Amino acid sequence: MIHVSTRGEAPALGFSDALLAGLARDGGLYMPESWPTLTHDAIADLAGLPYPEVARRIIGPFASDIDSAAFSAMVDAAYATFRHPAVCPLVQLGDNLFVLELFHGPTLAFKDVAMQLLGRMMDHVLEQRGQRATIVGATSGDTGGAAIDAFKGLKRVDVFILYPQGRVSEVQRRQMTTVDAENVHAVAVEGDFDDCQALVKALFNNHAFRDELMLSGVNSINWARIVAQVVYYFTAAVSLGAPHRPVNFSVPTGNFGDVLAGWVAKRMGLPIGGLNVATNANDILARAIATGRYEATGVVPTSSPSMDIQVSSNFERLLFEAHGRDGATIRRLMQGLSQSKSFTIEPAALELIRAEFSAGKVDEAGVRAEMAATFQASGYTLDPHTAVGVASARTVLARVPATPMVVLGTAHPAKFPDAVEAATGRRPALPVHLADLLQRPEHFTVLPNDQGAIELFVRHKARAAGSRQGAAA
Ligand SMILES: Cc1ncc(COP(=O)(O)O)c(C=O)c1O
Numbered sequence: 001m002i003h004v005s006t007r008g009e010a011p012a013l014g015f016s017d018a019l020l021a022g023l024a025r026d027g028g029l030y031m032p033e034s035w036p037t038l039t040h041d042a043i044a045d046l047a048g049l050p051y052p053e054v055a056r057r058i059i060g061p062f063a064s065d066i067d068s069a070a071f072s073a074m075v076d077a078a079y080a081t082f083r084h085p086a087v088c089p090l091v092q093l094g095d096n097l098f099v100l101e102l103f104h105g106p107t108l109a110f111k112d113v114a115m116q117l118l119g120r121m122m123d124h125v126l127e128q129r130g131q132r133a134t135i136v137g138a139t140s141g142d143t144g145g146a147a148i149d150a151f152k153g154l155k156r157v158d159v160f161i162l163y164p165q166g167r168v169s170e171v172q173r174r175q176m177t178t179v180d181a182e183n184v185h186a187v188a189v190e191g192d193f194d195d196c197q198a199l200v201k202a203l204f205n206n207h208a209f210r211d212e213l214m215l216s217g218v219n220s221i222n223w224a225r226i227v228a229q230v231v232y233y234f235t236a237a238v239s240l241g242a243p244h245r246p247v248n249f250s251v252p253t254g255n256f257g258d259v260l261a262g263w264v265a266k267r268m269g270l271p272i273g274g275l276n277v278a279t280n281a282n283d284i285l286a287r288a289i290a291t292g293r294y295e296a297t298g299v300v301p302t303s304s305p306s307m308d309i310q311v312s313s314n315f316e317r318l319l320f321e322a323h324g325r326d327g328a329t330i331r332r333l334m335q336g337l338s339q340s341k342s343f344t345i346e347p348a349a350l351e352l353i354r355a356e357f358s359a360g361k362v363d364e365a366g367v368r369a370e371m372a373a374t375f376q377a378s379g380y381t382l383d384p385h386t387a388v389g390v391a392s393a394r395t396v397l398a399r400v401p402a403t404p405m406v407v408l409g410t411a412h413p414a415k416f417p418d419a420v421e422a423a424t425g426r427r428p429a430l431p432v433h434l435a436d437l438l439q440r441p442e443h444f445t446v447l448p449n450d451q452g453a454i455e456l457f458v459r460h461k462a463r464a465a466g467s468r469q470g471a472a473a
């Protein structure tokens with residue numbers, strides 16, 4: 001499978017190279033050249049299969065350059081880390097309303113689903129090539145913890161996670177800062193998530209720095225992240241009757257990776273009726289889909305901090321497809337974004353996007369009301385991110401009540417105990433393996449929102465680690 005950049009100027013790469021590259025060298029994002037599809041019967045055959053087997057059938061065609069026996073073992077090991085036998089179970093909340101619980105992995109967020117596999121695949125490819133890599137990632141709270149858990153202690157990688165200081169929950173912060181592994185570096189940046197993400201992209205776009213340290217990325221700019229997230233759309237839809245009937249999804253959205261994975265599932269033949277982009281007060285995507293104008297206005301802190309994002313990286317992948325895979329157009333739109341923080345989607349592209357995506361914004365009062373109402377009605381505890389998805393899903397469900405609606409349950413409520421307690425009156429407890437998280441000592445470094453300062457820190461730490469590994473070898 002060949003992968004091309006959304007900006008049309010970087011070399012095309014195979015899966016393993018795209019996996020290690022993260023961001024393309026022209027600043028774009030990798031996408032496969034074509035979509036593998038599953039027949040109606042092949043989708044029907046997925047019913048009742050264990051999650052790892054579905055993962056092999058969906059991810060396998062993309063990861064075709066990884067040895068299949070090794071890949072198969074990595075899939076089994078990745079999903080053995082989940083605490084639920086179904087890996088991603090489906091829970092019914094009401095008539096045709098379901099929550100797909102994606103938070104049974106080690107760090108209680110949907111990021112684990114992809115990251116547990118990504119860590120194993122990267123380590124495998126690096127070992128085969130005899131290489132070391134420096135992973136730099138940006139997080140609004142969940143990617144960081146999931147990446148640190150997946151990569152901690154690995155000999156061939158150093159991990160640097162940039163998070164916005166003071167803008168993640170205490171549990172999220174501690175999941176990053178209490179891991180005592182030499183190859184892990186939690187960096188509190190004096191800025192918001194968009195600043196952290198811009199810094200990561202700037203490090204990649206400094207080609208000398210990128211090559212010197214062999215930078216690699218684990219944000220959803222990495223195509224492998226998206227592929228691994230496609231699987232649960234299949235397991236959920238098939239358990240609700242696909243391919244014999246369509247299923248809708250409502251996705252709490254920030255960086256647009258998770259909902260894009262649903263759109264990929266649709267390209268692969270899954271009968272998804274509609275994909276609902278559910279946003280919190282940071283509603284740039286809802287505005288863009290409603291008006292055709294993508295306009296970044298500055299991040300507002302909310303009770304769903306992982307979705308406090310204005311520059312939504314993966315929207316670029318959808319724009320690429322909707323604009324006829326024309327790299328020149330994407331370069332022009334992205335230049336507009338960096339110069340004036342805005343661009344206009346071309347009318348034909350907007351029409352294509354609207355044919356597949358609806359969008360809705362849920363404000364803070366709406367999030368609280370949804371958490372409270374769901375808890376009172378069914379005793380089910382939603383985290384604030386999933387609550388955005390459920391509240392927005394109800395609007396769609398009112399329009400199309402006969403089609404099952406699956407809301408992606410993106411985080412465990414115990415990651416956001418203050419918001420959940422304020423809405424429901426109950427403080428959710430952390431699972432046993434994290435029960436002493438609030439007592440563990442923290443290690444982190446505070447750095448300014450400055451590319452030079454980040455580069456200095458990463459170079460210093462990565463070189464020291466390289467020398468340690470060299471001495472030990
Ligand atoms: C809990 C939670 N919900 C939703 C999202 C939004 O997902 P995406 O960035 O893929 O749109 C995130 C962050 O990615 C998250 O951590």
Ligand SMILES: N[C@@H](CCOP(=O)(O)O)C(=O)O
Pocket residue numbers: 138139140141142143144218219220221254255257306307313
């Ligand atoms: N919400 C994310 C932000 C980064 O998203 P990613 O999917 O691109 O890694 C987070 O919690 O870190």
